[in-house]
Amino acid sequence: MNRKTLSQWLPLAVFALVLFTPLRTPVLGFLQRGLLATGLWKADAPAQPASSAEPTPIVATGGAAYPHNLPLVTLDGKHANLSDLKGKVVFVNLWASWCPPCVAEMPGIHALYQKMDPKKVAFVMLSLDENPAKAQAMLKRQGYTFPVYFPAGPLAPPFDSNSIPSTVILAPDGQVAARHDGMAEYDTPEFKAALEKLAR
Numbered sequence: 001m002n003r004k005t006l007s008q009w010l011p012l013a014v015f016a017l018v019l020f021t022p023l024r025t026p027v028l029g030f031l032q033r034g035l036l037a038t039g040l041w042k043a044d045a046p047a048q049p050a051s052s053a054e055p056t057p058i059v060a061t062g063g064a065a066y067p068h069n070l071p072l073v074t075l076d077g078k079h080a081n082l083s084d085l086k087g088k089v090v091f092v093n094l095w096a097s098w099c100p101p102c103v104a105e106m107p108g109i110h111a112l113y114q115k116m117d118p119k120k121v122a123f124v125m126l127s128l129d130e131n132p133a134k135a136q137a138m139l140k141r142q143g144y145t146f147p148v149y150f151p152a153g154p155l156a157p158p159f160d161s162n163s164i165p166s167t168v169i170l171a172p173d174g175q176v177a178a179r180h181d182g183m184a185e186y187d188t189p190e191f192k193a194a195l196e197k198l199a200r
Helices: 003-019 024-036 100-115 132-142 189-199
Strands: 071-074 079-081 089-095 121-127 148-151 166-170 176-181
Touching: 089 100, 089 189, 100 121, 100 132, 100 189, 121 189, 132 148
Parallel strands: 089 121, 121 148
Antiparallel strands: 071 079, 071 148, 089 166, 166 176
């Protein structure tokens, strides 16, 4: 192997070594400490929805009680809709198996998912993979059990982000309580408490 070839493959090898070995935890911990000061890592906690006297973050269209009609397809090919989750706080995360920041934040999202009451908080891990088999293979390899969906049509606001990962937190009435574009650490006591408060 010559020097040019080595210089091309070395960054990929280092990235794979960090992402897929026990080195991931200390390296991500180091990055987290460095990025917390910039606000790029720790996600903002969702806020309580606005009262009826204040303007709401998203105005429902067509008089619908739940503003987000988002057709979905489950991993096993069944049809669903985001509006089926009305009454719960909904954690929507847009991701893809080919997106390194998406893959890097998933262990924290999965840990948070396992701590939340599924009767009050729903998780919608929305894969943007063009080939669902690639997403399924990655999920199986990592042992993730959170619900994964694929969009059954174009993404409408507030889910039409220009970048991934992107996370939108919906209050039980479907209004947007929080949004974060980019990688974040969601498995924190503060974020969990904020979700639980929002679910009351």
